[in-house]
Amino acid sequence: MWLRPERPARDRQLSRVAIVTAAVAVLDAEGTPGLSMRRVAAELAVTAGSLYWYVDGKDELLELAADQVTGEVDLPAAGSGDWRQALAQTARSQRAMLLRHPWAASVLSRVPNMGPNALRAADRTLATLAGAGFSPDLADAALTAVSNQVTGAVIAETAWRAVVTGPAATLADWQRDAAGYLAQVTERYPHVAARLTAPAPDMEAASEARFDLALDCLLDGLRARLGNRS
Amino acid sequence: MWLRPERPARDRQLSRVAIVTAAVAVLDAEGTPGLSMRRVAAELAVTAGSLYWYVDGKDELLELAADQVTGEVDLPAAGSGDWRQALAQTARSQRAMLLRHPWAASVLSRVPNMGPNALRAADRTLATLAGAGFSPDLADAALTAVSNQVTGAVIAETAWRAVVTGPAATLADWQRDAAGYLAQVTERYPHVAARLTAPAPDMEAASEARFDLALDCLLDGLRARLGNRS
DNA sequence: ACCTGAACACCGTTCAAGT
């Protein structure tokens, strides 16, 4: 009788959050190609089929995972500060979050994020903009422009990072491996070759600077179109 | 002897371009989930394994397909017109192309497009910008900002389109199907709900207008940072 | 050189059957 295992406190071993959390862990560790229902199930010491009791399928699981990580975005306090700083802070925080979870950016290309965390973030910024005198249309355009800039920048950056982190370990390694192709590129496309062969010791900082520049351009333009009410 | 089939003019039945073209056709018709090696092979009346003689694998095939459609982008003539119009035209043409081939945008999130067509386009714009007095860094930032805005906008737009074109056929249908969720959203997130429940009879035009606004903001900002040399 | 056919290891998803 000492061998008789104690019955689990609950019959239920699984939960939706447990599944989503496991999925996020797998995605962070091995990226989109590493995610499979069987893999997530194994992570939870469970059978693949049982996941379908809590989740509709792989696509829904990916959407849930994407919204879970959107919860990591820092939102400025409700009615605090000026709109420009609020928008910039949200954008930078969202960019940082997507760079931490690169797979999330590619989920967005299949389904718009309409989970609670995404809606909350969008609602918060729209409220801020409305309070600053933006018309509904302009507020909409502003939110769209900034978040599109974020996702576009993250997609380009992670795609490039995947090249460098693939077979090659560093930028210099890649430049050596692809030397043949780069030579051909240099000959035919001199301007773009300058970008590729540049030493660029701190690529991360450079792309952050480029992002900040684009963001500033957008914010300047929005302020100009807002008129001089604020 | 009349039954003896004429020998084919060439032994070779396949070619890389034939494979890529078939892949693009499948992708356009059925999207990324519809693409499989076996499907492309069937399209060419051939066995799946034979594709590997011409192509390294599915990932490479996707990259080749993406670069093939980037060839559809209209590039402004080499040294013609002002930089602003050239950049805007390229961006709009690229946006239109990605909306025609939505799967291409999601390919970019895995691998940066370094195919010949993409390099040619990038080189052309960089040359135009250099000719207009842009420093290499600013030209780089300009190209990055604009093309990131394009991909971000297209990703958001096609993702949204997938929602509406999924089970529901039109925006009104979707609004009816998701009425329960929308009611909950309206209560909790009033600002964002206004976006979702709006009638918006011409969504395509609206998102094009938003894109043009963002593009104009970026171009204005770049001109300001260029100084008054041009 | 180029393509077939079959195999391998893996998928997502379903569903009876158990508890």
Added chain:
DNA sequence: ACCTGAACACCGTTCAAGT
């Protein structure tokens, strides 16, 4: 109600074997 186990139909990729 919740989970297992097995099955189904499909993958990408490899590779001997044919021609």
